[in-house]
Amino acid sequence: MKPAPFSWHGPASVAEAVSLLAEVGHEGKVLAGGQSLVPVLAMRLASPAHLVDINKIADLAYVRTDADGVTVGALARHRDVERDVAAGAAQPLLAQALVNVAHPTIRNRGTTVGSLAHADPSGEMTCVLALTGGSVTAVSVRGERTIPAAEFFLGPLESALAPDELAISAYFPRAAPFSGSAFVELSRRHGDYALCGVGTVVTLDPDGAVVSVRCGYLSVSDTPLVLDLTQAWAAGPEEAAEVARAAVDPADDIHATAGYRRHLAGVLTGRSIERALARART
């Protein structure tokens, strides 16, 4: 359980970091909070020759909220995002999902942008980025680009980031007026990755009628799955659950069978929508 040898680089700026990444190319990896990467290195599932550690780039440690939404810098720890009052008011789904990410001790170190870059379909924040229609901004020596959520997740543990790119921030749009959100999941033990999780955003019109119901799913597909359940919900909760069960594509593993996860997708869809609706109505 010890990582293989590597060379460590501790750039103090984004410019320095991206020139290092360009230099080391496929031999290099970004080290952010290390809460996913260090276990991978310790188990020697990967052994990059170079680590570009961004923990000294203080400029990236921010959570900014403006009229459009919340921008999370690459060095903002999960816990900083979870506790940011302005961010919580602008996009409540952030904190609703983050409390399900591991334990506080891990959230103290793990970064929200790092978990997006990790692109784990069991990661709550991948689901939130997809459900809110957010984006990730990346920089390399070749320039800067902003990648919408729908194009960011390519497969399990595979993001659209090139090896020489540093994700510098993630953007989560502000919640719409008359909307409500919720995040529910089931895991084997408190703090574990979810067997299945469902995030919901519902929007009402000023008279309180439901105009939109959208759900995001984790641990039941290769990339974050987002379903528009507006019509299905209008036909009733059982119809919404049925659409969810039909759309997910879970796999068997040691934690749960595919069938059980599919069942959960149906049950949790109803719970998540009910909770989001209750919030939208208060």
Next chain:
Amino acid sequence: MSGEETVADHGVESGDSVHLVPVTVNGLARSATVPARRTLSDYLRHDLQLTGTHVGCEHGVCGACTVLLDGRPVRSCLIFAVSVQGQEITTVEGLGQLDADGDPRSLSPVQRAFRDCHALQCGFCTPGFLTTITAGLAENPEPSREEAVEMIAGNLCRCTGYQNIVAAVLRAAELTKDPDAPNADDGHRHEGDR
């Protein structure tokens, strides 16, 4: 123990970059030169001879290795020592008062509560619980029983069954407010006592 610099003579292989890692541990300046892949837990234990921090799973699951980094609890097995150059670390050795040689002289409220409530058996998990609870109570000095359970949810103990550890969180909160608070039930608290 002073802030002398030691050069690691073990664990360096070709491909390793080596780095000087100055840190403040329990208020004392310490440093050693180590390979980049040295985890903070191994750095504390092997290079700085602070063996109070225990290593269980080495992949972030058990919490035995929890230390405070600039006051926040983190898994020291999931951080490379080189990443925390210049930062402040508190280990279990630093929770009690320290005398001039850096040895614990008297127990902290959390440590006393563990003794009062019989919150440890083999003691392997204990350093991680003590650091986690110390930070938890600094944030929430009067936890409910439910909040006490939540506070320790990320730490595994294979011996105690947790009940006495939960009791110790509540007792530590009491002792932090009043160091002379009587130990009402001599540590034998059970579900429903509060």
